Amino acid sequence: MRVTASADICVGAGQCVLAAPTVFDQSDAEGLVVVIAEQITDEDAEAVRTAAEWCPSGAVRLHAR
Template structure:
């Protein structure tokens, strides 16, 4: 699995951080998504897919 984020699309909702805190964080100044792990381990795949699904801005893409 490879994860990418589009910070320009991000609205700072924080749903991704709640779903997969080991993979996503938010910038302190504006809440925009920060990708912590672009190739998360198998144990995190379900949480990452959930994060992508709940992202209101569609800023997260999951490949593979």
């Protein structure tokens, strides 16, 4: 699984960071999503799915490998 996130549509809610802190962060300047691990390990897969579900703007997207 691979994950992407669009800072263009992110609203800075931070739900992705709460759900998967090893995969997502927020920029210091705007507080918008930053993906820190595009390739998702099996260990992080469920947390990343949760992050995508919790994202209020739909900025987080999951992709099959």
